[in-house]
Amino acid sequence: MKQLKLLGISTTLVLAAGCASSPKPATQTAAPTSTQVSKSSQSAESTIEGNIPAGSPFAKIQIGMTQGQVHEILGQPTDTKAYQTGKAWIPFYFGPDTMRTDEFYKGVGSVTYTGAGIGGVHWKVFRAVYNPAEDGFAK
Structure with missing residues (x-):
């Protein structure tokens, strides 16, 4: 009986390991078609809008x-504003997106940085x- 039970557990582990290592199909995302979004990388939220x-320093x-x-x-x-993201409250999350800071430039726009994590702050x-x-002040 114990041998049968151990056989069932080891079979389950082998099957689970096989499923975890199966390749996932690659997905492609279409290029942004809107003129409002000029550049994007990292994640769906990371954008320059x-x-x-063309001659503006902001274009760089x-x-x-x-x-x-x-x-x-x-x-x-x-002006600047710093705040925690919801990821700061996820147990055992050690990624870089636990804090953000917004910087406001009067007449130009705003820039949001991320990068606080277990290794320190690298905005x-x-x-x-x-x-x-843009009026240049945090709301």
Whole structure:
């Protein structure tokens, strides 16, 4: 009886391991068709939005740039706001998206950074929104 039970457990483990290692089909995403979204990578939420003029310094901003690189391009922000994401409350989540900070540039737009995790804070551009009507202050 015990041998039969052990055989059943080991068979289940083998089947589970086989299912876990099966290849998943690759998926392709279509290129953005809207003129509002100019660049995207990392995740579906990571975007650079707005009708950015070609000569604008904001056109140089890219997803994944460091906060220092953005400050070299745009200068210091008018105002900032930092907050936790919901991922900060997930037990055993050690990823980089537990904190975010928004920087507001009057007459230019806003840049959102993510990057706080178990290894410390390494701010990287997560989202940027070009908006010439930006008042420059956190809401």
